[in-house]
Each structure stands twice: as structure tokens, then as C-alpha cells.
Amino acid sequence: MGVKLGILGLGTVGTGTVQLLQDSAGRHPLLQEIEIYRVGVRSLDKPRAVELSTEVLTTDLESIVNDPAVDIVVEVMGGLEPARSLILKALSNGKHVVTANKAAIARFGAEIFTTANQAGVYVMLEAAVGGGIPVIQPLKQSLSVNRIHTVTGIVNGTTNYILTRMQTEGSNFDDVLADAQRLGYAEADPTADVDGLDAADKIAILASLGFGGRINLQDVYTEGIRQVSKTDIAYAEKLGFVIKLLAIAKRDTPSSPLSVRVHPTLVPQAHPLASINGVYNAILVEGEPIGQVMFFGPGAGAGATASAVTSDILNLVAVLKTNTAVANPLLTCGHQEYCQIAPMAELITRFYARFLTNDQPGVIGKLGTCFGNYGVSLESIVQTGFQGELAEIVVVTHDVREGNFRQALAEIRDLEAIESIPSLLRVL
Template sequence: MGVKLGILGLGTVGTGTVQLLQNSGFRHPLLQEVEIYRVGVRSLDKPRAVTLPQTVLTTDLEAIVIDPEVDIVVEVMGGLEPARSLILKAIQNGKHVVTANKAAISRFGDEIFSAANQAGVYVMLEAAVGGGIPVIQPLKQSLSVNRIHTITGIINGTTNYILSRMQTEGSNFSDVLADAQQLGYAEADPTADVDGLDAADKIAILASLAFGGRIKLEDVYCEGIRQVSKTDIAYAEKLGFVIKLLAIAKRITSSPPISIRVHPTLVPKAHPLASINGVNNAILVEGEPIGQVMFFGPGAGAGPTASAVTSDILNLVAALQTSTAVPNPLLTCAHQDYCQIVPMAELITRFYTRFLTKDQPGVIGKLGTCFGNHGVSLESIVQTGFQGELAEIVVVTHDVREGDFRQALAEIRTFAGVDSIPSLLRVL
């Protein structure tokens, strides 16, 4: 029994997937059973890096998802619509779905999970998080007996590339971003990457799998890297840290139970994530009884993402051929309650803050007193130099409740001797 694929999209990932499926050197025996039956494209005339019969290509994507001959729909077009509608229509027509679309899954997961459950079909999404890094299936299978405490990830290659270069070159954010756009590492509109939205989509999916509940995307705190300056990177270096955009999902022992957030973070140089540079991704999973496990590799690109898409296709083919169930990452998340998310004001973390103050005696003492009054314990407070007429003071706190720290800052902003607070970053 052959398995017929309907592929939606023939861009970077779609082309990479077709190349892998056509590669005679890739000798997985199940590949003999897979037929690329229909491929949906925007334009039939566009030159392509793969050769497919003209009869396979179509601009009618809806015809693919309702075609009774198609067994598996592979959605690699990206975006929210028409991807969401096509996935749902495919499910309604009894098709299994493989998708790389983290934006659609993180926003419309409820709808997609419920529809798949009702239709008794599989939705596979290994490629949606971390490119070629296998993390979805390990969370559902190999690590399923563990109680996961924390997932901490560098899961956006564009921002990691920018921060890595800012660190090694001492460059400004805007200069490195412009260069990354020219090299193709950043989109013309980099908002989803540099403002942390892409990482928020991915950590919502990982948290849902790890903690067995649904995540409302609007509950994920999201802060990007635009405000990270080369000055902060240099000070972090002196203090023994590197700055990374981290996505963190953490089980809190008291109720409400989960903290989930994306923000630039000072990471100690000895931490496993500190050495992850360039466009690479890494996901650190901590749980009991396993301890720490780290998944590392290329987080995007045609080859890595196609690898994850194709492995999902082959898992489905194996299940269809043997009529056995495969562990489905989405179906096991269906009909669950939403996770309760801890408000950021309740978060316990450390902070790095940089102040510009008038060069007056007693300013450091005044800052220290105000922090003490609000229950903020300081690890260090040092005057690092001057910017023009203004003294620069860098503060690193011990663990503190974020709400208390914010109240202290609100009071400090009213001090006559304080000109501005240009930087505020959390510390891992």
C-alpha cells in the first residue's frame, strides 16, 4: 500500500523536503512507499530547484486537502491563513497532517487538536520548534516518565546570531541587524524574530507538551532584543555573563503553577547555554529523575527543517502500514485545562540594571537604601565610569520578586540625582 502526499508550499522548507524524499542516497526503506502525489504552489511558472511532473503541481491548494487519494497533507507554507483553514479542512477530510507551522499551532492549537481528535487523525509537528533538533517527540516519548521542571531555550536563530556578533565584534544592534538582513539571516521585516514573538510561539508549544496543559499565547511574557546595547554586552562580559534571548517555561511549586516568558537574559558563562552561538538553537530540559538534558543543533534552514518534516512523514507511514498508533504530540494534549500562568510581578529572579546619575555624592547610598526599603537585596552596586557628565552605575540583585523590584525602580525614577535607567535585564 503506497502513501500519497499532498504538500502545501514549495518554498525553502517544501523544496528541502521534496529533495530529501527524492534523494536515492537516503535509503530509508519506507521511502519506497511514499509518493509525492500533489504539490500546491502560488505560481506554476516559477523556476524551481526540484523537478516534478507538471501534473503534480497545482495552484488549487484546497483541491489537495479534499482529494480522496491524498493520505497525508504536509503543510510547509507558513503563515496563519490560509494555513489554518487548510489544516482544518484536511483533518475534516480524514487526512493526517505534518506541519512546520509554529505560529498556527501556538494560536489555533485548541481548534486543531479537537478537530484531529474527533476525526481520529494525527497531527505531527516536530519541525515547528527547533528546526532539525528532535525535541517534540522526545518530550512526548523518551522523557514522558519524567516530571519536567524547566525548559530553557535559545530557540530563535536570528536573535542568537545578532547577539553573538554584537558580543564578538562590540557592534550595535542596528548595524548587525542590517548585516543579518543582507546575509539572509534576518527577514526584511524582522519583528517576529527580534521582538521575541517567534520564540514565544515555540515556548508555548514546548510548555504545553512538558506540563500537560494548554497555553494561551497572550499569557506568554514577551520582550525582544532591540533594547540590548553593546554597553550592556560589555558590562555583562566583565561580570562573567553573556546576553542571550531565552525562552523559559518553569513549573512553580506553589499555585499558580507555571512561569512562561521570553526575554534577553544575562547567562553565566559556565551555563550550558552560554556557549551556543550563531544561528544555532539549544533547548535545555530539566526534570526528575533524569536531571538535565540538552538538545542542540541548527534551528532553521531547508535541510534541518526538512529532516524533521520527513521524519514525521516516515513515522506516519510506519503507523499507517502496520495499523498501529503512533504517539501523537497533539492528540495527547487535547481536552485539557489551560495552564495557570504566574503574573510577571510574582516572578522571583535576579536583575541587572544600569543607571545614569548626576555626579553627586551619596547617590549610590540613596539607591541602596531605596532598594532595601522595598526588600531588594543587592549582589553588587558599582560606579563603572561616566557617559559625558553623567555617572554610570550598574546594579545586580540577588533573587527578588519582580513586583518589589519594579516598585523600587518607580521610586528611584523620581530622585533628582537620577537622570535615566537605560537598561533593565533579568539574570539567569
């Protein structure tokens, strides 16, 4: 008997998934067991890149999640509603769910996983983070014996593409964004990408798996790339860094609170993540005893995401075929407790700051004194040149508590010589 799929959505990812399932020659033999039973779409008469019979297509998405014949519901429609309601209904009806919806999982994960656990079914979400890169299953299974202490990722292809082009061309943010939108690498409304919201959803999911607890999305500090200028990219390069939008989850000791954050970061050129360019994603997991493991690949696109969706479907088909008791702890996300997230003021990190100052003697000395008053130790402080009448000074700190650094900056802002602080970035 075949395993019957109900697919919600036939956009880029849905189409890619159907194409992969229809072209199963030379792939895993279990793919032959899968029947595309129902596919929910918005409109029946839209031209499509895949051939499906009229009995398979329907605009009634509720009928799919309520159909007793459907074994697995594949949610690839995106958005929060009706995706959340349909996922919950499918689970309540005893159906396994495969989803690529990081926004719904990051916001409603607690509700979704609780419903799944109560119904004794699985929610699979490999495609929700990093496109086709297999990182969710490894965190649940292969790496689960490790004590993870850091998960650091470039998990948004749009922002990585923009920053890569700013770096290679010396262009400014607005021009590259407009071009990326024209080429289809950025959405007409790029907010979720360029303001870091998409990356925050993804790091919340990765942190939850890596550190075995639920993450409250409101606790994830999120800063996007709109403020990154070509000037800073050029200075970073001179100092031996590249600027990347990083999503970071870190725990210093097993008993300390987590730090979970998204922000543009100066990454040393020798670091494994420094060379990840264009629309590619990479996730670096550091743990004990394994050391460093990096997952790298295309972070979006029909083929990549369909690969992750279909591998999840295959996992579930294997479960259904072998009648494995549906309580495999390595496939579920069963933790109930919320992780304690440390406030940003407690974060220990390094900073890069750029100051525009009136050209008068002793400015560098005053800056040094203010920083010293708050225990901020400077690795370098250089006057880099002039912008019009104003002198430009760039500072890189040693490790410092963020709260102390902010206090020092508040005092520096009041100095008569300081015109403005155009940039403030963290350093890995």
C-alpha cells in the first residue's frame, strides 16, 4: 500500500517537491511508495510546471487535512495563517506534518509540538532552516550526544548576497538591494530579510534543537544590515575582516544562560564563515567532544528546499512502512522548558565603532579615557582620514561586557568634539 501525501501549496517549493517525487528513478527506492494524493492550490486554472490530474488538485485546503486517506501533510504554502491552523488540524487528525515554514515554527512551535506529541505524530522541519542543507536532523540525531556550546550561521541568502556584492563592488546598500530585487534575489518587501527577522526565526529553531529547550522569539536580539555602509566594509577589509549577518546561539557553560542574537558582524578573514558568499548559507556547530562541524550549501531555491522536504517525507515513509512505534525521541522536538536567554547588556563581545569628530587635538586621548573609565580595553584606535571637515576615527575593542561599552558610548556622545557615531558593529 502506498503512503498518501496531501500537499498544501504549489509555489516554488511545492512544485520542486512534486517534480522530485515524480522523477524518482535513481533515487531512494522508498520514493516509489509515495502517492501524491491531493494538492491544495489557490487557483485551479493557473498554468503549472508540473502535470497533475484534475482529481488531485483542489482549492479546499481544509478537505486535505481532514481527509482520513491522507497519511502525511506537506505544508509548503508559507505565511502564518492559514498555515498554522491547517498544521494544527492535520496533527489533531493524527497526520504527520512536513513543513518548510520557519516563521510558523519559530512563533507557534510550542503549540505545534505539543499538539503533535499529544496525537503521537511527527512534525518534520528540515526545510525550515538552510534550504537544502541537512542541519535539523544532524542536530537532533548525529550531534545529539555532544554538549553544543555555539551555533553560528549565515542563514539568509538575500542579505549574504547583498553584503557580498557590497564587498566585491564597493557599492552601497540601497543600490545593491534594488538590483537584488530586480534579479529576484530579494522580495519586493525585503523587510523580513534585511532587518534580520528571517534569520531570527531560523536561529530560534536551531538554538531550540542545539540546546534542548524552547526559545521565546521575543528574546532573540535582532538587528539587520540597513546600517552597514560601504565605508565600514572597506575599513573591515583593511583590518582583516569581512562583514556578515550572523545568527548566533551560544552557551558558555552548561549552567549559564543562552545568548541568542542576529546582527551584522565583523568576521576574521581566516574564519570558516568568512568565505561563504552570494546566496549560500552555512551553519557552524561547535561542541564537545566533536569540535567544529560546518554545514554548507544553497539556502533557498526550488531544488534545494524540495530536497529537504522530500528527505523528511522519506523519513516518515520509513516510519510508516516499518510501523515503528511513534515515539522515536530522535525525530521529535519534545522539550517543554523555555531556555533562559541572557540580556544583551550581559554579552561579552568585541566591538568596532566609527566616530566622526571635529579636527582638534586630544580627541583620541579623550576617547581612550572615556573607554578606560568603563573598563573597555582597546585593541586599536586609528584616525583613518577625513570626511569633509570631520576627522574619522575607527576603534576596535578587546572583549568587553556590552553594558559597559554602551555606558562608555553614552558619555562619548556628550563630548564636544564628537560629531556623530555612524557605525557600531560587533566583532566575532
